[in-house]
Structure formats: structure tokens, C-alpha cells
Amino acid sequence: MSKPDRQQSSLLRTVWLVFPLLWILFPSQLHAATINVGPDEDHKTIQSALDDAQTGDTVFVEIGTYAENVVLQDGITIEGEETAGTKIVGTGVSGDTVAITGNSTISNMTIINTVTGSAAISISSNVTGVSITNNLIIGSKTGTGSAGISISPNVTGLNVTNNLIVGGNTGIQCAASSTLTITNNTIDTNTTGIACTGPTTMTFENNIVSNNTTGGINFTPSVTGVIDYNDVYNNGSNLYNPGTHDFNGDPKFADPTVNDYHLQTGSACLNAGDPSTSDPAKFDDKEVLTSPIDYSQNDCGAYGGPNRDAAPFQVQNVVPTTPGTDAIVLNWNANLAYNTANYNISFDNKVHTITNDIPSPPYSNSLTVAATTANCPSTSIPLTCTTTLSLPLTAPGNLTAPFGDQELFLSWNAPSGFKIATGYNVYYMEQGGSTWTSISVGNVTSYTLRGLTNGTTYDVKVTAVASPSYVINATALDDFTTPHESHLLVPDVSVTINCSIPSCESPDSNITSGTPESIAPFPDLPDQDHCFIATAAYGSSWEPHVIILRIFRDEYLKPYDWGRRFIAWYYRHSPPWARYLNEHAWLKPMVRITLVPAVGLAYFFVKTTTAIRLLSLLLMLCLLGGTLVMRRMKRSRG
């Protein structure tokens, strides 16, 4: 065996050996799947999907509220479609809402505990490698033992990052002998923010622990590790040994009443996180290079750090009103997050379905309104921004009406400004007349007016019509060079306006006129493709028999009125027969035989001179005459 052959053989052997080995060692990585959960999916509940999931699978949860308690086993990931809209609400009977029993991940979910003494998320003893990121964890119950996250003893490698943990008895409670990393979380309005007993090794950084009534951080002395750069603000008491850079400043949350814990301008937590550059993946919230604002280090709280959800919070409380006519005044709550710069207002009068922030069909109109232009307040209540959508329906423009045979081809431009026309009316009358005839032509910008009289001049005009019903959506945009955009509202907000003109019809377009007349196609060429039956029977329009018939048609039928009528009759009735003939090819020889006399006659007329034709006629008359004479003679003898 040559050297290359040996190498090839060795490679094949390696593949044959290694692939089954990989399959045995890492089966999940070789066939990880995504299982969707949603109202229209096979799996309506998260637990049913978890029951079917294999190690390595991801359970993707669509927006919706799922009333159930779930057990998240080893090696599975639960990922929500959108944090605020994808909710697991505990059944309220017993137990923790999400019980994590193995190495797994949960992200982008709102998880609500409904049982006193239970937790929104619990992690069993001796579990390793759990990740809890970008969740809104609502304790909701303040009774003893109730918690946002409850961590059993001997948990190692747990990462809790970018979560909002609010409203419980204890935000996070952990037991001894654990190794935990808890960074960039906002732990607010619990009875106690975080309570841990030692010995526990902890990385607790860049968190905001605020407004917890009894205590913010309650660590026993044996809780050790890196505990620093946290804002510990306005809590009942704090029982821990503060890090050098822990601080106590107003975080200035955007709107905690709707769980919007983004930071406002002036927040003590802006750029207050760990500035370490030793681990950029951990301590760079990626704002430095992409924003016009000079961020020097991470923000604290759930919306700082490299894994934060960059989308601004959904626009709240969008309310349209319709004072006066042809206008909508739109109000919404200002998003007080410090880097919310603009709002995108989309509207039209269609029905939209919105899936994964993609509207179908797309909105016909959108405009970007700066927060400053919309008079959005920066700090005070009411948090109301406002803008006016002016919607006068202007006239269609540039109406033209070139003529055709008993028809006029109308075309026009849609009204300028927003695309709000939902249809058009075409008006026409004979020039000098007094009554317009109107036709509703739908939402088009061209129309053919048919059935007109050639030689008569018609005046025409067009108006646009709009529906008074509108749907509106709004999103917030941050101030990045490529802005992040909040999620769309689902469903749209609806409003009906008052039109200044009855039926919401625009003023008239320009009036134009047109005179239909017959047309003269150019060049004036004969159609040589209409010997339908003969063409079908002989198979080609260039077959000699067909050519003979065509020449006969042109020379002996077309010049005469009766001939033209015959041609027209033939053209009218021949195509179906020809089609039938093409579909039943076995008939063609019989038709060809039937056509022999016709072709022969045509050949005779086309290929002979007038003298021969007269001579032939004379001969035929003689034969006929002779035959008659012979018959008479036979009769007289008889």
C-alpha cells in the first residue's frame, strides 16, 4: 500500500472509531433539539416539553402565561421568548414554581411564586453548573420561607446574572457549603434582599440591593469571596462586611411600578460596577465603543454587564385620543431609562399579527419622535409624552387617461403624506354633462374604464377614501449608533378618528379628459397562426397543406365580405375543436383525410392560372351536362 493510501485508510479508521465514541460520550451534543412550547405548539405546557426533553435540548417558551410548577432536570435549557411576556405562574397549591434538580439553564422568563413558604426558583442540593439569567423573579409571598431564589446546601458553580428579584420574603436565600456567582442583579422590595449562611464562597458584584424592608444583605461571617461594587440602598439593615467599593446611592429606577428597573439619568449605579479589565467578557457591558455616551465601566443592576438585555423596556400606557378632525393625539408614559432617546410610532388601518416582533403585514406608516420633541418629562410625574399624528386626506395627483378601444386607462398618484388611503373612487361623465358616474375601484392607483363609446370625450376625476379606523404601535429606541428597540405592543392600540369630509373622502384630483377610439396595431401584420384545425391536424403552421390553405384564405376569402365572415366564424369556433384534436391525437389522420378535398380545392385555386380554372370549369360543366344527357337517354329507352 502506498503512503497516501495508508494515510487515507488510517483516517477512515480514526473516523470509524472516534464517531461512535463521541456518540457514547456526548450523545446530547450530537443531537440537541429545540422543543417549542406555546398555545399553537404540540406542547402546551412547559412541563410536558421538559418530560420529552433529552439532555442538551432547549425548551423554547413562546409569549404567554403558563400556570404550572415545573421541574427542570439535568442538562436542559428553558429559554423564554421575551422576559416580560413569558410567564410561569405557580399553581398556588404547593411547592416551588421552578425546581432545578440538575445542571441546567433558565433565561428570559418571568417566574412568579404563589405559595407561602416556597420559592419562585429552587436549586436542589449537590447540583452543579446552574445558570439563571435575564429573568424577572417575583417572590410575591412574604411569609417565612418564601423566596425568589432558594439555594440548597452544597450547590456549586451557580451563576445568577441580570435578574430582577422583587417582592418576596427573601430575594435570594442560600445555605452553607456552596460556591456561587451572583452578579448584576437587582434585588428590590423584598423583606430581605439576600440572606446566606456559611461556609459559602461567593462572588457578589455589581448588584443593586435596594428597598428591602428588613435587611438588604444578611451574610454570616463565614460567607467569603469577592463582595464588592454593589449598591446597597435604602434597606432596613445590612449585616455583612462591605467591600471597598460597595456604596449607598439612589439607583433611580425608571418605573418600578411596571417592573422597569432601567436606570435614569443621575442614577448612582451608572458606571459604578467593577471596572476590572482583566476579564472583559465579565466586566464590559459593551457600551464603550458603540454609544455616543462615554461609558467607562459597567452599570450596576440587572441592565448592566455583558449579558444584559439591551432592548429598552416596552412602551407603557399608549393612549390615543381624537380631538378635532383628521388627527390622532397619542400619549404614552415616558421611558425614563437614561439612554432612551426616541420613540418609533407605527400606524395604518390594517389588521396585523405580531410574531417575534415582526408585524405582518408591515405597517404602512412610521415616524420617529425624539423624546424631547414629544415633551417627555425627565423626572417628574405624570410620565406622559405626547405627539399628534396629522391625517388630512389630500387629493390624488397627476391623473392621466390615455385612450384605448372603447376604454380609458386611468392612472394617478396616491395622496402625498402618510399612506392612509384605503380605496379610490373614479368619477366620469360625457364632456359637457352634469352628472358624474362613480365607481369604487379599491386600493389601486390605476384603473381601466371600459364600455365607453368611441369618439365620445369623457371627463374623469378620482378621489381617495380613507378608513377612519386606525391601529397604532409604539417602541422605544436607545441612543446607540445602531439603536436597540423595545418589543412591539401586542396587540396594536386601536382608535377611530373624525373625518373632516363625510365618508372620509379626499378632495377631487385634477379633472382630465379622454376620447376612446379604435386603435391601429403596428405593423399591420396578418395572423398566420389561426388555421387552427388544419394546424392541429398537420402538426405545424408551416406544413405545406396548411400554407396552401392560408394562401387560399388570404387570396380568395379575405377580399370578400362573405369570406371575411366565414373566417371570423371559423376563428370563433375552431379553437375548441383544435384543442380537442390535440388532446386526441389518434383523430388527426382522419381529419387530414377529411381535409383532402378542401386542401385539393385550395391547391387548385392557388396553383393554377385563370385559363386552366376556366377550362376545368368548362370540362366539369361538360361532364355534368353529358351525365344528365345520358340519364335522360336511358330513361327514354326504358
Place this chain on the structure above:
Amino acid sequence: MPARRDACNEKDETEQRVRIFREILFGLAMLLIAASSTQAAPLPSWSFSLMAGAYQPNEPGYDSNYGDPREFRIDLELGYKITRRIEAGLSIGYFADNGLALGAVSGTPSGVKQQLVLFPTQLYLVYQFAFKDDQLLVPYIGGGYTHMTYRRYVEGQGTVMGGKEGYHGRAGLKFLLNRLEPAAAVKLYDSSGIINSYFLLESQYARVDNFGGSSVDLGGWSYFGGFQFEF
């Protein structure tokens, strides 16, 4: 015995004739082999041309129906070299133009769209003023039979189809590209058998009115640029 001798003589003579015939055949074969083996660069027998340019129909009133009278036309030609200077071939082409039909009464443009599509098919004979194999500029003239298949579509009235016959004349000038890149020309010959490559400019005039009469003339002037490959 004389009769027997005569018969033998006849047989001998026949065998001798066969032998001589075989020798002549062998000699001719050897000559052909020698001729083919000594021919370093064979003369081309075929040519293939791809030409594109403008077509300007003759028919009066064309521009008022179709606007600019010059529209794009493309032709493909395959020719056989009867001699080094005389070539016979077949060409097929395509031409399409769109316009607005005129009113039958007013003669003004209507809103009715019309389209004319022509498929010219030509049998041609060309004489090339080629005096040596690697002549840089080769003028040529020629002409032949033209059949023009037409298809005219008028909005609302449908399509008419048919064909017309006529003739055409042509004149052009070929520029031998081999002279620009001799090395590339040799490589092209080795890889594809193309002996000569030309850039050509050609003008054609066609009259396609079924050889006279008052019918529509679909002919016109064509102005082409293109490439010809001899192999």
C-alpha cells in the same frame, strides 16, 4: 492452349490491376497521412459568431409607434468555409420592442401597449478578402435569404404570429485578435481547437416584404459588434 493462356493472361492482368489499385490506394493514404502530419496549423473549416447591436426597421411610422427606432438585437451565426475566402452559414437572431399603439382616427399614441418580437433567420454567403492566414484586418461582404418570424402582441387584442421572407446584404470588417496575444491564441487552440479569434463590426441591410408588393417590410438596418471564432 492459346485459349488457356489467354485466360491465364486475363487472370494475371486482373491480379496485376488489383495490385496496382491497392498500391495507388496505399500511396494516396500515405500521401494523406503525410499531408496531415506535415500540416502544422490547419486551416479553419467552421466559424461561430456572436453579435449584438442595434436594429432599425424600415417600415415608415415605426418610431411613432415604438419610440426610438433603434433597439437591441442579438444574432448567432454558424458558418462553413467552402474555401478560405467563401463562407456559407446560418444565423438566428432576436429583436423585441415595446410601444403604444396609435389611435386609428387621431393617429396619436393611445394607452394600449403593443410589443413586436422578431426572430430573423438567415442563410448567407460571405466573401472574405483574406489573402493570408494571419491577415490582421479582413473585410468581407455577403448576403442571402432572410426569413423573419414575427410575433406582435397588442394589449386587449392578443397576439398575431407569422413569417415573412426577403433578402439581406451585409458588409463588415474583422480584426484578428490572435495578433494581439499570440501566446494566448496558441493556448486557446490547444485547449479548445479555436484557430482564429476576431472582433468584428458589421452592418446589414434587409428587405423582408415577401419579395416585393405593398406588404409590410420587416427588414431594416442592423449594426453589429461581436466576436467570431474560427475552428
